[in-house]
Amino acid sequence: MAPSQKQIARLVDHVYGPYPDNVLLSETFPAIGKIPVLRELQMLCDNKPIGFDETEYIIKPPVNSRLARCPEVVFSGVLEIESLDWLSEQGLQYLDQDFKDYDSKINLQHNLSNLSLKNLYGFRKGEGSRINVKVVCSKMLLAAYMTSTKQFETLIVYAKEKKRKFAVHSLHVSTFQMSRNFLDRYQIRAAIVELKETDPNNTPTEDVNIEWLINRYMSTIVPRDASNRIIADPEIEFGVSTERRFLRHISRADIRGYFASQAEWILANQLAASSSNSKNARLLDIPQWIDFCREVRKDRVDAEKNGIVWGLPHGADVDLKYSEGLASTLAKYGETQQFWANKLKQPFGRKKIAKSRPRTLSPEIPLPIEPLPLRQFQYDSDFSEESSAESWSSEPTSPSIPVPDFCFQAPEIPNGRFVWHCPGCRHKIDLLKMSSDNMDHLPDDTVRILGGKSWKVKDEPIQRLLRQMVSNHYKTHLAAGKVELVQTADNKWYLQDHQVLKEKASGGTRVKEEAFDGDMVQLRRSNREPCPKKLS
Numbered sequence: 366m367a368p369s370q371k372q373i374a375r376l377v378d379h380v381y382g383p384y385p386d387n388v389l390l391s392e393t394f395p396a397i398g399k400i401p402v403l404r405e406l407q408m409l410c411d412n413k414p415i416g417f418d419e420t421e422y423i424i425k426p427p428v429n430s431r432l433a434r435c436p437e438v439v440f441s442g443v444l445e446i447e448s449l450d451w452l453s454e455q456g457l458q459y460l461d462q463d464f465k466d467y468d469s470k471i472n473l474q475h476n477l478s479n480l481s482l483k484n485l486y487g488f489r490k491g492e493g494s495r496i497n498v499k500v501v502c503s504k505m506l507l508a509a510y511m512t513s514t515k516q517f518e519t520l521i522v523y524a525k526e527k528k529r530k531f532a533v534h535s536l537h538v539s540t541f542q543m544s545r546n547f548l549d550r551y552q553i554r555a556a557i558v559e560l561k562e563t564d565p566n567n568t569p570t571e572d573v574n575i576e577w578l579i580n581r582y583m584s585t586i587v588p589r590d591a592s593n594r595i596i597a598d599p600e601i602e603f604g605v606s607t608e609r610r611f612l613r614h615i616s617r618a619d620i621r622g623y624f625a626s627q628a629e630w631i632l633a634n635q636l637a638a639s640s641s642n643s644k645n646a647r648l649l650d651i652p653q654w655i656d657f658c659r660e661v662r663k664d665r666v667d668a669e670k671n672g673i674v675w676g677l678p679h680g681a682d683v684d685l686k687y688s689e690g691l692a693s694t695l696a697k698y699g700e701t702q703q704f705w706a707n708k709l710k711q712p713f714g715r716k717k718i719a720k721s722r723p724r725t726l727s728p729e730i731p732l733p734i735e736p737l738p739l740r741q742f743q744y745d746s747d748f749s750e751e752s753s754a755e756s757w758s759s760e761p762t763s764p765s766i767p768v769p770d771f772c773f774q775a776p777e778i779p780n781g782r783f784v785w786h787c788p789g790c791r792h793k794i795d796l797l798k799m800s801s802d803n804m805d806h807l808p809d810d811t812v813r814i815l816g817g818k819s820w821k822v823k824d825e826p827i828q829r830l831l832r833q834m835v836s837n838h839y840k841t842h843l844a845a846g847k848v849e850l851v852q853t854a855d856n857k858w859y860l861q862d863h864q865v866l867k868e869k870a871s872g873g874t875r876v877k878e879e880a881f882d883g884d885m886v887q888l889r890r891s892n893r894e895p896c897p898k899k900l901s
């Protein structure tokens with residue numbers, strides 16, 4: 366009798382193992398260019414949980430660290446076996462026997478599925494089901510996160526056996542709790558890299574300090590969050606993303622605290638990279654960042670005295686007595702205190718910053734005053750209907766066409782990357798993985814360039830392609846807001862609001878009416894006394 370779907374589902378949902386990777390996996394696994402994915406990654410050191418905060422040190426672990434006492438770290442994770450070719454001959458035997466044993470465990474003797482792994486997977490590509498196993502590996506090298514151009518947002522871990530690398534999809538809760546600083550550090554570092562790469566003024570590294578980072582963050586990253594939906598139903602994502610989000614106020618102190626929480630690690634990272642020959646190793650001016658680290662220590666103490674937690678790494682306490690020097694703090698991230706003390710004494714070619722005098726203008730020239738732009742608000746249609754123009758008094762109004770702010774910005778891809786992410790939804794354009802549908806509509810010169818290996822993102826044909834594909838995608842955001850981009854006969858473009866055109870075609874605007882127990886009455890939106898019109 367053939368097994369039921371319920372029996373197969375129970376066999377497939379189970380996670381088998383754990384198995385050592387050198388026993389379970391084939392010597393040819395994974396295929397060249399493929400990176401297998403692990404879920405629920407967990408790390409152990411001396412059979413106790415450990416996180417990336419205590420395994421990813423700069424240069425070498427501190428003498429008193431867990432990793433120095435026990436350098437052997439193992440990690441395990443759930444791996445979906447896509448093909449039985451991934452398994453070694455011995456691994457296939459072990460897994461097949463465990464599969465049958467679990468079948469006997471969950472089913473009565475007379476109701477066994479009698480399935481084997483080969484029958485479960487089928488004999489053709491795409492047939493059958495897949496099972497999950499827990500694989501155990503010995504860790505080597507440092508994990509890579511937000512430093513690679515190919516897998517920028519993917520956490521990569523390396524195993525000693527065959528020097529395999531795995532992409533981490535999710536972390537076990539114990540590992541995550543002990544990895545939060547690691548994740549924050551490299552996210553902040555990636556933010557600094559992005560702010561520098563997208564800087565239109567190409568500010569030299571000697572001028573990159575905390576104030577510059579705060580100004581760039583406030584002008585670049587904060588505005589795009591207004592239209593970004595982190596959590597959204599995919600079915601209504603386009604419609605939701607056209608509505609502006611009204612987030613809490615982000616102050617400069619918030620951004621300063623964001624960088625302050627990992628300021629010492631950033632300093633250690635830059636000091637260690639200062640001897641590198643790479644032109645991109647230095648991200649900021651080290652002398653000014655040293656001053657910032659010293660300011661942060663005082664600010665943390667002041668905040669603590671006022672009952673506020675500010676600028677602290679996860680799990681850290683405030684050093685109220687200043688018992689640790691800066692070199693001692695840096696030694697927590699690797700090497701020794703003397704090593705960092707020598708690094709801090711190195712000359713960095715610091716420029717003398719002259720004290721700037723207040724800028725004064727001639728009395729005859731007035732200071733330029735720019736009027737503040739009118740802010741446009743959008744409200745949830747579930748709670749209020751749109752009001753017509755005549756239902757309001759003659760107060761100043763802002764444009765009513767709901768166009769997201771990001772639609773007015775030219776698409777940009779930072780240097781060294783090849784993926785454009787839409788600021789308003791989860792759509793992305795990967796220039797390295799173009800679909801056949803997209804390739805069919807590309808100009809011949811662009812297809813020829815993309816097929817080669819020497820093109821750059823900044824090349825004009827690639828930029829034309831990117832702008833065209835982004836424009837086509839933005840039309841979905843405009844359509845969700847009932848807006849259409851129309852081209853006139855003289856090659857000019859303008860936005861067409863379907864609702865306005867519909868009202869004009871119907872001969873005027875509509876005033877909202879509601880029914881009560883009495884007669885039909887007209888409702889006014891304003892609570893002011895009606896003002897009679899002046900007769901000419």
